[in-house]
Amino acid sequence: MNQWDADMHITDAMVRLLIESQFPELSGLRIRRIGEGWDNAVYRVGDSYTFRFPRRSIAVELLRTEGRLLPLLDEYITLPYPKPLFYGQESEAYPVPFLGYTYIPGTFPVGLGDEQRRLSAASLARFLRKLHSFPVGTAREAGASEDHRNLTDVAARKEKMVGVLSGLKPHLPMEEYDTVQEYLKRVTVKRITRQEVMLHGDLHFKNMLADERGQIRGVIDWGDLNVGHPGCDLNIAYSFLGPAERRLFFEQYGEVNEESRLLARLIGVFIPMLLLAQAVQIQDVGVAEEARASICRALSGD
Template sequence: MVSGGKDGRAGIDAELVGRLVAEQFPQWADLPVMPVEFEGWDNRTYRLGETMAVRLPTAPGYAPAVAKESGWLPRLAPHLPVAVPTVLGVGKPDEDYPFPWSVRKWIDGEAADRGHIGDRSAFAVAVADFLHALQACNTAGAPEAGEHSWFRGAPPGHYDYETRRCLRALEGRVYIAGASAVWDAALAANWAGDPVWFHGDVSEGNLLVADGALTAVIDFGTSGVGDPACDLVIAWTMFTGQSREAFRQTVAQDDGMWARARGWALWKALLGLANSNGRDPHDASNHRIIADLIDEHARKA
């Protein structure tokens, strides 16, 4: 049984998902397929019955994550303090859909940007504890940072040209000298540690909450092993004041790590502003993030 309509990206809709499931996983052919309220952009998610979900990449750059997650999440999950996706099956491309896709267990909870968080400082500590546990996982044979991770885990200098293009485009809209100083400090803070696991997209939408607490982390599509500075960006995108300080104290990283993290956060915020038409609802948040980064860098200098 299939219900729900067109979703609009990569030709994905509930009818397509139902047909793929019926043909490749006939044991689930009779289960209803329903779009979820917030289906995502890199991947589309559909509910399959009451206990499963179907996740489908929307473009070629997101397709490699299917094999990565199905291969590595079972190895990481036992060592992590909260739930992560459980892959139940991997589907094949066909004439109507060109990428691999997966069936997963449904994880209850709401994304942190929409769900209730009881104690934000305690939540920040829980996120930091998750990162510590992830970084402690065995890296033998794990995927090194690169194109598959959109270069998260690599030096932020990979995005130097793009960042400086954004700075030029935003002249008069942001404090260019201050932002440039943040970026230059990030490039100068060379990382010399051993590669560790990073998630690559620790954001409110990928953190699930229930009863006010962190219960799961999802979307490991940009994960790999390398420099985990990219995972600290949430210090500015989600946390402020006491919760930011609680996160900072718990992750306990050195000044160089924080300098690179500020670079990652700056790149993303500048890119958002440079690509905006001036009416994007995220503009105010990006301006606030950039101001915080500049202020923090100035205080550390």
């Protein structure tokens, strides 16, 4: 069983029943499934709302934390994001909570050129700089977990990556496989110094939305909000931006130490590896190609 396989069965009929019974003001609106991530199935309701339903038990507490924390972050998020409006309760039909949000328009930023990515370098940097300034004490009081992925243990992360890479060997050109393998061999640090900031926690191309020009206009899926090392979120400077755009990003975000850059690059390779593994399983060619390109970008430049 893959780590993203569902352990809760979600049907369109069940979703309609839950929404209309708990939020009768939404009755009669068109409800349609628009996708799913590792943790949640996503439905669009009418033109103005989206709902997320946990499809894995591990996502339930993450959704609760998101519902508590996102309203507190309003003044710290500089890009559009889904604001929780409808707090669905567990019931006999579906024994866990669910959330409804404002709808954020856009498409996943896949297949973009360097100039298109450059459009978002500064705004992404400002977004993370402001988010990372949120008081961690307030986050803890609201129930934020702390480094729930144990990111500072680089040795353990590297071991996981070696295992994932082995499974991806049939799906990567030999040159790309060898490049990742050689990179992992060069990562000799075992653990890095703990840092604490408020994190989005799962920032990658499937959790961002772009406009018709390719500029990032929204950040979605905040289920991994936690207090941890900024290198987790800074991965986007490596996986989404090329070397030239990366320099612009750090000019806006501010300089970070070598440990943070090491972790950012490592996670910038790791997350796309997982996205690639999932895309291969479900035969999503577009996501697979973007995940491969993300790995290559993360390993480019200094």
